[in-house]
Amino acid sequence: MAVYTDISDEELTALVERYDIGTLQSAKGIAEGVENSNFLLHTTVSPFILTLYEKRTSENDLPFFLGLMEHLSARGLSCPVPVHARDGSVLQRVAGRPAALVTFLEGMDVKRPRAEHCQQVGMALARLHEAGADFGMTRANALSVDGWAPLAATAGDRADTVAEGLAALIARELELLAGSWPKDLPTGVIHADLFPDNVFFIGAELSGLIDFYFACTDAFAYDIAICLNAWCFEADDSFNVTKGRALLAGYNKVRALEPEEADALPLLARGAAMRFLLTRLVDWLDGPQDALVKPKDPREYLKRLRFHQHAVSAADYGYGG
Amino acid sequence: MAVYTDISDEELTALVERYDIGTLQSAKGIAEGVENSNFLLHTTVSPFILTLYEKRTSENDLPFFLGLMEHLSARGLSCPVPVHARDGSVLQRVAGRPAALVTFLEGMDVKRPRAEHCQQVGMALARLHEAGADFGMTRANALSVDGWAPLAATAGDRADTVAEGLAALIARELELLAGSWPKDLPTGVIHADLFPDNVFFIGAELSGLIDFYFACTDAFAYDIAICLNAWCFEADDSFNVTKGRALLAGYNKVRALEPEEADALPLLARGAAMRFLLTRLVDWLDGPQDALVKPKDPREYLKRLRFHQHAVSAADYGYGG
Numbered sequence: 001m002a003v004y005t006d007i008s009d010e011e012l013t014a015l016v017e018r019y020d021i022g023t024l025q026s027a028k029g030i031a032e033g034v035e036n037s038n039f040l041l042h043t044t045v046s047p048f049i050l051t052l053y054e055k056r057t058s059e060n061d062l063p064f065f066l067g068l069m070e071h072l073s074a075r076g077l078s079c080p081v082p083v084h085a086r087d088g089s090v091l092q093r094v095a096g097r098p099a100a101l102v103t104f105l106e107g108m109d110v111k112r113p114r115a116e117h118c119q120q121v122g123m124a125l126a127r128l129h130e131a132g133a134d135f136g137m138t139r140a141n142a143l144s145v146d147g148w149a150p151l152a153a154t155a156g157d158r159a160d161t162v163a164e165g166l167a168a169l170i171a172r173e174l175e176l177l178a179g180s181w182p183k184d185l186p187t188g189v190i191h192a193d194l195f196p197d198n199v200f201f202i203g204a205e206l207s208g209l210i211d212f213y214f215a216c217t218d219a220f221a222y223d224i225a226i227c228l229n230a231w232c233f234e235a236d237d238s239f240n241v242t243k244g245r246a247l248l249a250g251y252n253k254v255r256a257l258e259p260e261e262a263d264a265l266p267l268l269a270r271g272a273a274m275r276f277l278l279t280r281l282v283d284w285l286d287g288p289q290d291a292l293v294k295p296k297d298p299r300e301y302l303k304r305l306r307f308h309q310h311a312v313s314a315a316d317y318g319y320g321g
Numbered sequence: 322m323a324v325y326t327d328i329s330d331e332e333l334t335a336l337v338e339r340y341d342i343g344t345l346q347s348a349k350g351i352a353e354g355v356e357n358s359n360f361l362l363h364t365t366v367s368p369f370i371l372t373l374y375e376k377r378t379s380e381n382d383l384p385f386f387l388g389l390m391e392h393l394s395a396r397g398l399s400c401p402v403p404v405h406a407r408d409g410s411v412l413q414r415v416a417g418r419p420a421a422l423v424t425f426l427e428g429m430d431v432k433r434p435r436a437e438h439c440q441q442v443g444m445a446l447a448r449l450h451e452a453g454a455d456f457g458m459t460r461a462n463a464l465s466v467d468g469w470a471p472l473a474a475t476a477g478d479r480a481d482t483v484a485e486g487l488a489a490l491i492a493r494e495l496e497l498l499a500g501s502w503p504k505d506l507p508t509g510v511i512h513a514d515l516f517p518d519n520v521f522f523i524g525a526e527l528s529g530l531i532d533f534y535f536a537c538t539d540a541f542a543y544d545i546a547i548c549l550n551a552w553c554f555e556a557d558d559s560f561n562v563t564k565g566r567a568l569l570a571g572y573n574k575v576r577a578l579e580p581e582e583a584d585a586l587p588l589l590a591r592g593a594a595m596r597f598l599l600t601r602l603v604d605w606l607d608g609p610q611d612a613l614v615k616p617k618d619p620r621e622y623l624k625r626l627r628f629h630q631h632a633v634s635a636a637d638y639g640y641g642g
Contacts, residue, residue, distance in 0.1 A: 200347075
């Protein structure tokens with residue numbers, strides 16, 4: 001949760017007047033997302049979300065993210081759609097920050113996902129991969145295998161203050177991952193952060209996906225591996241194979257996994273666990289020490305990593321079962 | 322701003338099912354109010370606010386606050402209205418806390434009020450006083466003259482760390498206020514906290530009042546004195562008599578001030594400044610040291626108090642001018 005930047009009523013009113021979306025009725029800072037400031041606006045026409053991009057989101061990447069949301073939505077994926085101002089622009093400046101107005105997506109994130117949620121997430125992820133196929137822009141994944149060594153170096157020996165022997169474990173693991181990371185898997189636009197707080201449901205039905213600010217061009221199966229990490233572990237850190245099976249079956253129903261993608265899952269899941277272990281570790285050690293953003297415990301992903309180290313095939317995740 | 326308590330999607334869905342208000346579509350924690358946790362809910366019917374009452378709001382007072390909002394709304398005042406569940410109840414329990422669902426009031430608070438806003442606030446305050454006339458419940462004002470000495474004692478000599486000589490100034494001032502505080506002014510329901518963040522406007526029109534969680538039974542003119550403090554000082558701490566005149570004229574247009582009320586204004590304004598000086602001082606010295614609630618500078622009210630000390634009549638606030 002975060003609302004970092006305050007906006008005056010005059011500035012908000014002037015902003016809304018740049019669009020053909022009725023007149024502003026209300027604006028509330030909302031506790032959503034940890035990277036940016038979000039406001040829920042009501043106009044006489046409908047609700048919208050205004051996002052002010054704070055430091056962590058690079059302004060150079062915004063055309064990719066906003067263009068992608070517009071593209072995916074045009075292909076039938078349910079996600080927030082950037083609204084064009086009367087002058088055609090999508091990117092604005094509000095309170096000194098880059099900002100964009102997007103449509104409001106109804107729905108709520110589930111705090112305790114069940115297998116039926118996982119199945120729908122798998123289907124939605126495959127739809128995203130298919131809908132992104134003809135998107136014209138690309139963005140390298142800065143948080144894939146090449147980006148992990150610098151993160152590990154930032155943490156350095158301090159990793160051992162979080163868990164005994166963690167620095168050495170990371171070093172060994174990074175060597176293995178760098179040496180065996182697959183390069184030839186089917187690639188395209190991936191979400192790269194499809195955690196439960198980025199998937200909305202109304203009742204039992206998935207209503208849409210949000211937060212495309214880590215989206216990039218990478219292996220589809222890596223996106224699946226992120227979801228296996230994000231959706232299928234229980235609070236006691238055990239892997240719930242019923243959820244894994246549901247997620248993979250849901251995905252496969254929409255877009256059939258290639259055999260080499262299935263084969264790569266244990267390694268990709270290991271890499272995905274490493275990615276979140278490392279970013280959480282760095283935030284834990286160096287993140288802002290305020291109550292607004294409570295850093296997440298990196299050890300959760302250490303435990304997940306250990307599960308993946310022992311997985312031998314996609315069957316361990318419920319694939320084909 | 323504050324969202325203290327997290328609620329699961331299941332609990333929210335179950336809550337909404339207790340009402341005849343359609344089905345839940347979304348729920349966002351909003352950055353509004355510093356005392357309680359607020360969520361903006363969309364149902365298939367309309368938006369609502371769910372408030373979870375945190376420690377500072379006494380559960381015993383909730384029937385007064387909620388009953389008052391319902392009463393004022395029935396008398397035509399624009400304010401959030403508590404919604405009755407199917408079983409007739411207004412007060413619920415959510416995430417272990419007392420909670421109430423109220424209608425959503427469109428509008429935005431103004432960051433830089435102008436005289437025309439002050440005039441409308443004066444009118445709305447008078448309407449509130451008139452609409453509350455036949456409300457059946459009473460609630461003593463715990464933050465009036467008798468409540469100030471305990472607050473001053475809590476701060477004690479530590480007040481001098483905030484401003485030189487403050488402890489002695491407070492002691493002298495409290496003695497004067499206790500000795501001369503008027504007892505026989507017209508009394509009824511007052512809002513007691515009608516700051517700019519509790520008054521909503523759509524465009525230039527006042528759309529309603531919110532946050533009745535300090536409302537109590539006290540002198541109407543004291544409520545006016547609070548508003549003079551809250552609305553009519555500039556960022557440089559000077560009193561803007563044009564705004565004062567607009568506020569008082571607006572009030573007087575709806576409910577004519579009695580001569581003794583006008584005469585008491587300088588003293589009441591002095592007391593109102595003391596009330597906010599003291600609560601801010603205690604929060605400043607003893608408040609929770611987290612980034613969620615940044616304590617407000619008590620010195621702002623020390624400067625306002627000094628202005629009131631030199632006021633001799635209501636004319637100094639623009640009354641009758």
